[in-house]
Amino acid sequence: MTGDARIIDGKATAAALRAEIGREVAAIKATRGLTPGLHVVLVGEDPASKVYVASKERLAVEIGMNSVAHRLPAETTEAQLLAKLAELNADDSVDGILVQLPLPKHIDTGRIIDAIDPAKDVDGLHPINAGLLAGGKNGLVPCTPLGSMLLLKQALPSLSGLDAVVIGRSELVGRPVAQLLLQADCTVTIAHSRTRDLAAVVKRADIVIAAVGRPRMVKGDWIKPGATVIDVGINRLPDGKLTGDVDFAEAVKVAGAITPVPGGVGPMTIACLLKNTLTAFHARRG
Numbered sequence: 001m002t003g004d005a006r007i008i009d010g011k012a013t014a015a016a017l018r019a020e021i022g023r024e025v026a027a028i029k030a031t032r033g034l035t036p037g038l039h040v041v042l043v044g045e046d047p048a049s050k051v052y053v054a055s056k057e058r059l060a061v062e063i064g065m066n067s068v069a070h071r072l073p074a075e076t077t078e079a080q081l082l083a084k085l086a087e088l089n090a091d092d093s094v095d096g097i098l099v100q101l102p103l104p105k106h107i108d109t110g111r112i113i114d115a116i117d118p119a120k121d122v123d124g125l126h127p128i129n130a131g132l133l134a135g136g137k138n139g140l141v142p143c144t145p146l147g148s149m150l151l152l153k154q155a156l157p158s159l160s161g162l163d164a165v166v167i168g169r170s171e172l173v174g175r176p177v178a179q180l181l182l183q184a185d186c187t188v189t190i191a192h193s194r195t196r197d198l199a200a201v202v203k204r205a206d207i208v209i210a211a212v213g214r215p216r217m218v219k220g221d222w223i224k225p226g227a228t229v230i231d232v233g234i235n236r237l238p239d240g241k242l243t244g245d246v247d248f249a250e251a252v253k254v255a256g257a258i259t260p261v262p263g264g265v266g267p268m269t270i271a272c273l274l275k276n277t278l279t280a281f282h283a284r285r286g
């Protein structure tokens, strides 16, 4: 492989996906007088979370959805948060519920996720949705894995038989993206902090999905020439800039195609949240 990799444009792909969803929302309004509704619950004052929630709210409004952010104080108790979720579960106008993570330490995240109606769980984190995905039967699929797969399929029309390495095994990203790759008939390896000789494991891969949370950890000489690299990492450097988990400057010289940070998986995550809200709307309200 000579020359630089093709840069996969997540920003443009996400904008196109949002425009398509916007047209569907408009059609639902015109023909049925209904508006899909997304509700994001934010507990506390985490600055990064505040920015994400504002961005989700703005983009949902832009495509014509009802978008409500429930901002609760940091001292909200688990019981109060469960009561808020019960209220949203019972409200027929609420199609999607997302509880922004991380939650304050005094709240048990698992208990909160379990309390979301799986039919409204647009983050795809409820054990029912995770279980369906593990069984190869999709319910609501987590947004970042879904967005990563859409970008991957843009670069590689056929994934069947390819070697895929996922670095990271979190419930939010690594595990579900590995399930989707398996569904697409890849041979999947899941690497994590105990993996021996990560560089050699990555070197075998036709597809690398990096979801680690360590800035520029994946080096250019780990990448098989021509491989497709999806960088999920969002790391803020001391100078305020964002960088991925892949050393982009090095990897772009070796890979066949690569996603940038920013402008890669991040915008797709939000577009897929809106897509999941529409999917949840149709599944519940026809």
Ligand SMILES: NC(=O)C1=CN([C@@H]2O[C@H](COP(=O)(O)OP(=O)(O)OC[C@H]3O[C@@H](n4cnc5c(N)ncnc54)[C@H](OP(=O)(O)O)[C@@H]3O)[C@@H](O)[C@H]2O)C=CC1
Pocket (backbone or CB within 6 Å): 144, 167, 168, 169, 170, 171, 172, 173, 174, 191, 192, 193, 194, 195, 198, 211, 212, 213, 214, 232, 233, 234, 235, 245, 265, 266, 267, 269
């Ligand atoms: N683009 C987007 O929309 C989103 C981006 N992100 C970003 O993706 C990244 C991952 O997020 P998330 O999955 O939530 O993170 P977690 O911290 O939950 O998981 C990180 C995973 O990486 C593994 N890991 C850590 N260090 C190493 C190492 N040195 N070598 C190999 N594996 C390692 C961990 O292994 P172990 O299990 O053994 O501890 C763990 O499985 C972060 O940068 C996050 O900001 C997250 C969500 C959305």
Ligand SMILES: Nc1nc(=O)c2c([nH]1)NC[C@@H]1CN(c3ccc(C(=O)N[C@@H](CCC(=O)O)C(=O)O)cc3)C=[N+]21
Pocket (backbone or CB within 6 Å): 052, 098, 099, 100, 101, 102, 123, 143, 144, 234, 242, 261, 262, 263, 264, 265, 266, 267, 268, 269, 270
């Ligand atoms: N319940 C829950 N679900 C999530 O999906 C979830 C979460 N909690 N907590 C935090 C992480 C992180 N996350 C991002 C979404 C969009 C961008 C994004 O759009 N990033 C832009 C840049 C934004 C900027 O400049 O700050 C980009 O990569 O181009 C990033 C990160 C969703 N998360």
